[in-house]
Amino acid sequence: xxxxxxKHDEDDIQYMVDLLMDSSLSLSDIAKELNWTLSFLNKxxxxxxxxxxxxxxxxxxxxxx
Numbered sequence: 387x388x389x390x391x392x393k394h395d396e397d398d399i400q401y402m403v404d405l406l407m408d409s410s411l412s413l414s415d416i417a418k419e420l421n422w423t424l425s426f427l428n429k430x431x432x433x434x435x436x437x438x439x440x441x442x443x444x445x446x447x448x449x450x451x
Contacts, residue, residue, distance in 0.1 A: 402430060406439045413440065 398420060405416045417427040431440060 399430060399434060402427070403434065403436065406431070406436060 402416065402420060405411055405419060409416070411419065413427060414424055417424045420427065422430070428440075431437060
């Protein structure tokens with residue numbers, strides 16, 4: 387049986403994935419939304435195997451846009 391903490395963790399991770407895939411928020415904005423530190427967010431992204439998704443949230447220079 388799952389504990390409440392595990393259930394909340396899974397919900398937060400699913401919400402993180404939704405924000406990464408479906409929003410235009412920066413990583414720091416996503417961390418604020420989840421009430422996490424940027425470091426903790428990066429660890430969760432790595433643990434979920436979504437490091438590739440971070441690429442679309444990087445700022446681009448005017449020449450790349």
